[in-house]
Amino acid sequence: MELLLILLVLGGGAAYFTSRSNKKKEEEREAARLEDARADARRWIERLGSQVLTISGTDAASTQAIADASERYNAASSAISTADTTKQAELARESALEGMHYMNAARDIMGMTPGPELPPLEGQRKAGKVTERRTIEHDGQTITASPDASDETPNYYPGGTVAGRPVPAGWYSTAWWAPAMMTGMWAASSMFMFSAMFAGMSGVNYGGEEFASGAGEGGDMGDAGDMGDAGGDMGGGEDMGGMEDGGGLFDGFDLGFDF
Secondary structure: OHHHHHHHHHHHHHHHHHHHHHHHHHHHHHHHHHHHHHHHHHHHHHHHHHHHOOOOOOOHHHHHHHHHHHHHHHHHHHHHHHOOOHHHHHHHHHHHHHHHHHHHHHHHHOOOOOOOOOOOOOOHHHHOEOOOOEEEEEOOEEEEEEOOOOOOOOEEEOOEEEOOEEEOEEEEOOOOOHHHHHHOOOOOOHHHHHHHHHOOOOOOOOOHHHHHHOOOOOOOOOOHHHHHHOOOOOOOOOOOOOOOOOOHHHOOOOOOOOO
């Protein structure tokens, strides 16, 4: 009996110290992952900052794309300064990477070398892209989508998930996804607008009902689709395509901000 008790005590002690050791090793691995994620995010933030601060737009589309990239830079910088989990650091990286996609779009339409190919954004591939020019009338508003920048379509989106719903990459007459990015919610009529705009388009392989259910989004990045609203300039709204009155599609949402 005494021997059995001794063996139980020794076995329990060994299990306790093994558990402590395993927990410590896991904490060390997580700390290393966090540092790696922070370093990766800061690398993209620094690259984005160097471009935002040294490149200026030459037309409405490139100027708007660089303004959006600058806003993502501010959001990413703010996020990484308080990131204390790997997930938070990854979200900061995603915001900076989105800014780099905006910068590449701006460089391309200005005839500049876009630079090395960028990693895809979360959900970018499944969100699809605009492959033909389309104009629709929705609730008394004219909305145009195009694969190319123009004076009529100066608002770029690189593709991805906004508030849990996919937004195809392309150039638009108005940033129709902006209210959802700001509030985290989509207006009920957005499904009908999506169907009218993208039905049958080769680059978008899902329709309004799938859009409403979140189909086409590429995985769950938590609040990654909403990173764009952090730390940005919430000033004027002159480039929002006359949507300041918030009628129809946006159900009274005030678009008085500067993207």
